[in-house]
Amino acid sequence: MSGCLAPFPxxxxAELCQTPDSEPDWWTSDNSNGRxxxxxxxxxxxxxxxCLVWAIDHPTDVGDAIWAGATRSRRSQLRREFTTAAPKELK
Structure with missing residues (x-):
């Protein structure tokens, strides 16, 4: 089991990232304007x-792409905050 729990969005x-006439490079571009x-x-x-929950839960799958308007570094920050704030498992 991978440990990932969030379902794919x-x-x-109608989302711009899903429409055929969108610019797919925006979500994966190194260009700051595209991002x-x-x-x-x-x-x-x-x-x-x-989308954000899935991206946070699947960091390897999303890589450096923009997901839910969040960059890789922002998702990493949110993941750390969530892990720190999560209740400890009962033994």
Whole structure:
């Protein structure tokens, strides 16, 4: 078992990252303008929270791409905060 619990986000197809006429390089670009455009595009979709949870739970799968408007470093920060705040397992 991998330890990942979050299900893949349920996209509606209206998300800019899912539309055929979108610019797919925005989400994976090294160009700061493209990445900024991806971050802005993600902010207005209801599936953003599901997307972020999945991305935090699957860091290897998402790599350096923008997911839910979050960069790899932001997701790492959130993962650390969540791990620190999570209740300890009962023995």
């Amino acid at each position: 349920r996209f509606t197809g 900024a455009a991806a971050q802005l595009a993600c902010r207005r979709y209801p599936s953003r929270e599901e």
